[in-house]
Amino acid sequence: MLEAVDAATAATNQDPRVGLRAVAALRQLVERLEALQVENARRHGWSWEEIGKTLGVSKQAVHKKYGRR
Numbered sequence: 001m002l003e004a005v006d007a008a009t010a011a012t013n014q015d016p017r018v019g020l021r022a023v024a025a026l027r028q029l030v031e032r033l034e035a036l037q038v039e040n041a042r043r044h045g046w047s048w049e050e051i052g053k054t055l056g057v058s059k060q061a062v063h064k065k066y067g068r069r
Contacts, residue, residue: 004029038066 007029010022034055041051048067052059 035066035069038062039069042066 004026007022007025010018011026013019013022038051041054047059048063049059052062055062
C-alpha cells in the first residue's frame, strides 16, 4: 500500500520522467485491482451488467476484457 502512496506522490513530481513512471506504475496497479474486484464480484454472483455499470462501462466491454479469465 505504501508503494501506491509513493507512486501517487511521485505522479505530481516536476520531473516528467519521474511523474510519467509513477503514472505508469499507478495504471498497472489500477488494472490489477480492477481484475481482482471483477473476479470478486463474479464470485459474489454479480452480472456483467452490474459490474459494467459500477465501473462506468458497458457490460460488453467488461465481459470482453475479463470474460475469459
